[in-house]
Amino acid sequence: MISVQKITKSFKDLKAIKSLTLEIDEGEIYGLLGSNGAGKSTTINILLGFLKPDSGNASIKGIDTSSNYHEARKYIGYIPENVNLYPYLTGLENLDYFCKLTGKNYGHNKLEEFLNKCGLDNDSHHRRTENYSKGMRQKVGIAIALAKEAKVYLLDEPASGLDPLASNELSGLLRQLSSEGAAILMASHDIFRVRETCNRIGIINNGELVKEMDTSEVSTKELENIYIEYMQN
Amino acid sequence: MINIILNEWKMLVRNRVFIYLTIFFVLSLSLVVWMGINQNSAQQEYRNKAQRHVRTQWDNLEAMNPHRAAHYGSYAFKPNNLLNSMDGGINDITGNVIQLEGHVQNEIVYSEASQSLSISKFGKLKSSLLLQYVIPLFLIFLAYGSISNEKETQRLKLLIFQGIPMTRLVFAKSLSIWIYGSSLLLATVFIQSMLIRSDSEVFRRLTLLVFSYGSYYYIITSLATYFSARLKNNTSALSAILATWILWTIFLPKIWGNAVEKIHPLPSRMAFKAAMKEERSKGIDGHNPSDKRREELKNKYLTEYKVDSLQQLPINFDGIVMQEDEEYGNLVWDKHFGSNYTILQKQKGLYQVSGLLNPFASLQSASMGFCGTDMIHHLDFLKKAEDYRRILIKALNDKHAYGGSKTGDWGWTVDSTFFRSVQGFSYESPKINDQMNYYLIDILCLLWWGLLVTFMIKLNTNKKIIL
Structure with missing residues (x-):
């Protein structure tokens, strides 16, 4: 469902991505582990259609994200590191607004259903998001993607800054989405969270995918050792 | 687009500072309009009273020689337009106020600024x-x-990601703010039209x-939103639009105004x-002395009346001479004032061209x-x-000349019946439809610019600016 084939991307003299290849099927959660500047966000931006690769191609459900990004985006739900909602609007109003931008005009009950599914308690639906925690905003962000009926979820450092409980809830939510057939790419440097959430993990360093493995093959400790080894190399 | 505009408005009306400022603006505008109208009415009433007074004096002139009455003269008071x-x-x-008398064309005098306290010489507080x-x-x-806020908070990606084209987002944001400005404008115009006698001419002008x-x-x-979309952050966007605004409202009008006066200079009052x-x-071009x-x-x-x-x-030749001198003086005036009039029109026309670089100049001129x-x-009015x-x-x-006196009979008089028969001065501001050619360039x-x-x-607002 998510396909990245030998993409390269440079910014002036800096090679951000070097011949990166990824395949993520439906029902799969792929964790892209890497340090800051490793190329995770660049990869996501290429999949979002905000950046064009210098060579290779990236596609969502077979739709090229460079040449046909408008079409590809219809299937993508994107959750950035910080989901910044409109502070003067309530969670429900934010969701309603973002839905209307995609042309979807859901009723009040349906919107509440999306928020509930993402774990946002009923009391918070009608509170302005200026007082929301980061985890609550992430939930609304996922509800926006959910309401968009996304088949693919791209998450850029979603667990950064979340407390353990919120992180755990996020993992559970993503696993639920994957069980419903979504393909999820989660870029992160949180080894524990990636290990807890994903089915498959790729380690990216200096724009190169240096290691891929199934989560079932490694414990968190082993993953940490592998990661540190590659980073030091 | 309508969803974005509604969302922007929803956020604006939930912002207390915005609400307080809006209340402040509406009250200020209402007050300024009300004060302006009162001031205008008071001035107009004063001028009407003065004009009536002058006419009454004229109507009740004692019996006197018509030429003496020509030196006594009259006054024309420039009326305030309703939208002043x-x-x-x-x-x-x-x-x-302009004094109207024989032999001489006087200058219009008694400007507000010349009679005001120094602080009010800088202009009155009007809604403009x-x-x-x-x-x-x-x-x-x-x-x-x-837009730069959306960029800085990374919300822009989310918005674009929902399928909104960048240009539509910029237009919608810009329109939502424009609607606010236009609402204040319409409120001002509405209050203005409610408080004055509005006829079709006033309606057209409004x-x-x-x-x-x-x-x-x-x-x-639109320009502020454009800068917001194109530039990296809020500071850059604010600096760019403020610099533009200062250039438009302060520097360019002065620079261009000075240049216009240099290109089309008016003669000094003395000259x-x-x-x-x-x-x-000595006669026009010195060829025909008096x-x-x-x-x-x-x-x-003498030839015409076959006398020596x-x-x-049978007529008073002094009256003929004075009228001839008057008409000759009018020719001289028309030549010189006409030349000044042409220069002033050229100055205005050239100043209006600056609207190509500075829309504020067009707005001021049109306003x-x-x-x-x-x-x-x-x-x-002067004409x-x-x-x-x-x-x-x-x-x-x-x-x-023809009233029955003879040449040299300066003691001959006419009574107030004659003076009353001379029509008084009344002035009506020109209709805007007839003047539109002067303002077409501003429009x-x-x-x-629009x-x-x-x-x-x-x-220039494409996806590249999102990252």
Whole structure:
């Protein structure tokens, strides 16, 4: 469902991505582990259609994200590191607004259903998001993607800054989405969270995918050792 | 697009500072409009009273020689246009009373500025001041962060990701702020039209004002939103739009105004008067001096009436001479004043061209023009006052010549019945439909800027600016 084939991307003299290849099927959660500047966000931006690769191609459900990004985006739900909602609007109003931008005009009950599914308690639906925690905003962000009926979820450092409980809830939510057939790419440097959430993990360093493995093959400790080894190399 | 606009408004009305500022603006505008109208009415009433007083004095003149009455003269008071209460234009610095008498064209005197306290010489608080400076500045503060905030919070990606084209987002944000500015404008115009006697002429002028201000607000909000979209952050966007605003409202008008005066200079008052005096006595171009003209006129009338001396004429030749001198003086005046009039029109025309670079210049020109307080309207008053002076003096000279007296009979008098029969001065401001050719360039410049910023947004706000 998510396909990245030998993409390269440079910014002036800096090679951000070097011949990166990824395949993520439906029902799969792929964790892209890497340090800051490793190329995770660049990869996501290429999949979002905000950046064009210098060579290779990236596609969502077979739709090229460079040449046909408008079409590809219809299937993508994107959750950035910080989901910044409109502070003067309530969670429900934010969701309603973002839905209307995609042309979807859901009723009040349906919107509440999306928020509930993402774990946002009923009391918070009608509170302005200026007082929301980061985890609550992430939930609304996922509800926006959910309401968009996304088949693919791209998450850029979603667990950064979340407390353990919120992180755990996020993992559970993503696993639920994957069980419903979504393909999820989660870029992160949180080894524990990636290990807890994903089915498959790729380690990216200096724009190169240096290691891929199934989560079932490694414990968190082993993953940490592998990661540190590659980073030091 | 409508969803974005509604969302922007929803956020604005939930912001307490915005609500307080809006209340402040509405109250300020209402107060300023009300004060302006009261001030205008009071001034107008005072002028009407003075005009009536002058007429009463004229009607009750004691029996006197018509030529003496020509020196007694009359006064023309420049009436305030109803919309002077919105934009005073040049009215505060030009005079408002002109003495009309024989032999001489006096200058209009007693400007507001010359009689005011020094602090009010800088202009009265009229709604145009708020509409031209304060509200656009507030619109800038609302618009400069409209897209850069979305960028800085990374919300822009989410928005674009929901399938909104960048250009549509920029237009929608810009329009939502423009609607706010236009609402304040419409509120002002509504209050204005409620508090004055609005006829179709006032309605036409107000419609043109709404169009001009509305266009300017569109330009300023679109440009601020454009900078917000194109530049890296809020600081850059605010700096760029404020620099543009300062350039438009402070520097360019001064620089261009000075350049216009250098390109089309007016003669000094001294030079103007000296040239008039010279030509009146020595003849235009020095070829036809007054004594020679008088001699020719005398011969003409002696021949016409087949008599040998002025005393034998059945009319008073002094009246004929005075009218001839008057008409000659009028020719001299028309030549010199006409030349000044042409220079002033050229100056205005050249200043209006600056609208291609500076939409604020077009707005100011249009605002004054549509409120009937600009140089074109002032010159129209001067021309009508001068036309009346000529009618008045001709009536007196004709009476002197043909009223029954003989040449040299300076003791001959007419009573107030005659003076009452001379029509009084009344002035009506020109209709805007007849004056539109003067303001077409302002309208076109505002439209040109509107199209320019629209194309700038359409062509230069693409996905590259999102990251």
